Ligand SMILES: Nc1ncnc2c1ncn2[C@@H]1O[C@H](COP(=O)(O)OP(=O)(O)OP(=O)(O)O)[C@@H](O)[C@H]1O
């Protein structure tokens with residue numbers, strides 16, 4: 011049996027938006043992934059200065075966002091693990107969710123890729139996965155520091171100029187986020203009164 015190719019897409023997903031979905035879909039198509047696992051962060055240590063929404067709520071929205079795509083699923087491994095969320099632990103936990111051998115591809119936006127050198131035990135992480143990096147408006151394909159052995163495939167996706175920050179701000183300002191997030195996520199945000207400030 012061929013080794014399965016699994017995309018691991020970690021994110022704070024506060025909220026998940028169409029940029030995330032297009033990125034995952036394009037990565038799956040271009041890199042012939044068998045599945046993309048969305049992994050909402052438990053404790054995103056580099057976002058500690060931000061008021062991150064509680065994990066159960068972000069998980070609920072992520073489940074709704076991916077529900078209609080049979081290629082996508084959600085793992086709760088980062089939320090279930092205590093302590094700061096490190097990608098090196100994420101990929102070990104996702105790998106353990108499969109029987110047999112899998113090749114893991116960590117899906118990442120160009121902005122996050124530029125910070126990779128700040129990640130915990132990054133050399134170990136780079137031995138465990140290859141990266142699929144997607145362009146993001148406002149972020150150039152920065153020079154990636156390859157000194158720690160990172161393997162990256164750059165994928166050009168149709169640019170989606172949306173961020174979770176912008177979605178939160180728009181809700182706070184009473185502006186629509188329809189078509190920036192799925193209808194299901196939009197309804198969840200409304201029903202739970204999220205991001206109103
Ligand atoms: N519009 C987008 N296009 C491409 N990649 C994206 C886009 N939005 C987010 N990503 C990537 O998805 C991953 C998870 O992103 P995250 O959940 O932090 O969303 P975000 O929009 O960057 O959030 P925030 O605005 O709160 O920082 C990161 O690797 C990020 O680079």
Ligand SMILES: O=C(O)c1ccc[n+]([C@@H]2O[C@H](COP(=O)([O-])O)[C@@H](O)[C@H]2O)c1
Pocket residue numbers: 019020021022023051054056057095096097098100122128129130
């Ligand atoms: O491993 C780390 O030290 C590390 C530092 C910052 C971000 N990450 C991962 O990068 C992914 C996107 O995170 P974020 O905070 O941009 O939503 C998510 O899987 C995080 O766990 C990982």
